[in-house]
Amino acid sequence: MSRNLPIRTYVDCTLNSRDEVFSFIADLVSEKPTDVNQVIKQLEQREELGSTMIAEHVLLPHIESPYARQSEIIFIRLAEPIRNWDETTKDIQLLIVISLLENESVQLKKDIARFTRTLADEEFVQRLITMSEQDILRTVNQN
Secondary structure, eight states, X not given: OOOOOOEEEEEEEOOOSHHHHHHHHHHXXXXXXXXXXXXXXXXXXXXXXXXXXXXXTEEXXXXXXXXXXXXXXXXXXXXXXXXXXXXXXXXXXXXXEEEEETTOOHHHHHXXXXXXXXXXXXXXXXXHTTOOHHHHHHHHHHO
16 A cells, blocks of 8 residues: 655765764754754754664664654665764664654654554565665555
């Protein structure tokens, strides 16, 4: 069943640290340039709650924010792995970012939740690391 989730993909991104990734994400999702620092702060606060690692080499940073431009899923595949994300998280190759508006519709939240359940399949997640942009879009909206 196709859901046509709001998805963006970025491949071969040259980002070398958690800080660079968070800045990149904040630039992508922020409603206004003045909101970027607030989004970075939210991402950092989420990380403080616990690891967002969902599989080897894959993180799922996520926020629900009044500063987001829209609710969406963003795939960021790195050109080179981030060797040291933090003291325990190593060799990150793919980030699957979920950015939700604070007052998003129940239906879109359900659709995104349905997508996140597909991430329980480790083989599927590992395939996402090497899929083309077109294959990611097609696969996510078909699952």
